[in-house]
Amino acid sequence: xxxxxxxxxxxxxxxxxxxxxxxxxxxxxxxxxxxxxxxxxxxxxxxxxxxxxxxxxxxxxxxxxxxxxxxxxxxxxxxxxxxxxxxxxxxxxxxxxxxxxxxxxxxxxxxx
Amino acid sequence: xxxxxxxxxxxxxxxxxxxxxxxxxxxxxxxxxxxxxxxxxxxxxxxxxxxxxxxxxxxxxxxxxxxxxxxxxxxxxxxxxxxxxxxxxxxxxxxxxxxxxxxxxxxxxxxx
Numbered sequence: 001x002x003x004x005x006x007x008x009x010x011x012x013x014x015x016x017x018x019x020x021x022x023x024x025x026x027x028x029x030x031x032x033x034x035x036x037x038x039x040x041x042x043x044x045x046x047x048x049x050x051x052x053x054x055x056x057x058x059x060x061x062x063x064x065x066x067x068x069x070x071x072x073x074x075x076x077x078x079x080x081x082x083x084x085x086x087x088x089x090x091x092x093x094x095x096x097x098x099x100x101x102x103x104x105x106x107x108x109x110x111x112x
Numbered sequence: 113x114x115x116x117x118x119x120x121x122x123x124x125x126x127x128x129x130x131x132x133x134x135x136x137x138x139x140x141x142x143x144x145x146x147x148x149x150x151x152x153x154x155x156x157x158x159x160x161x162x163x164x165x166x167x168x169x170x171x172x173x174x175x176x177x178x179x180x181x182x183x184x185x186x187x188x189x190x191x192x193x194x195x196x197x198x199x200x201x202x203x204x205x206x207x208x209x210x211x212x213x214x215x216x217x218x219x220x221x222x223x224x
Contacts, residue, residue, distance in 0.1 A: 004155070006155075033211065033212075035212075040120070040216070040217075041216055041217075042116075042118070042200055042202075042214030042215050042216045042217055043156070043200075043212075043214050044214075045211035045212065045213075048209075048211065055209065056209060056210070056211060058211060088153070090155055090156070092212075099144045099146075099161065099163070099204065100146070100158055100161055101158070101212060102158060103148075103155035103156045103157070103158075104155050105154050105155045106153075106154070106155045108153065
């Protein structure tokens, strides 16, 4: 059984640029969630995907968007990067209806 | 008032001590309660999961939920230096489709 994997592990961008982060869910899991964790804070929910559709969204602007693919892998896209977008971005997978989330190691994004 | 409150610490204890970590919450709709351990710049790792009120024990770890007081705890017995990490409480209202709401995390150091 493979765990949740994310790529890249680290990324440096400049303000105004666009970024795509990738996630492969744990084997057998069909639901993917994305969280943003600023330094010294707990993770904040961005959105969740199930069956390639967004089925829940936190308090994040539309420039945060995502995709889920038929193999349940997922992408997080952020347009018009701002300095405050610097954070650890975490992907979590689960089986639909199950309460436990399993997280990847995250992508550390720095916006300069 | 934040939905989930957690003292960020830091908390420093000697090896072998009993550690008590806790969170309070304001939303009485929360039913599923979790504790995650997060090492520096890594993704959160699920430690304990509890549904509704009660206790759950797993090795050196015990999780307690008191829904009447909106208070959850994690106890670590015989603490080890390898337990040094940030501990995040998390909770959700319903199974599956609702996001996890996290505390800020408590940073724990176990000194040999």
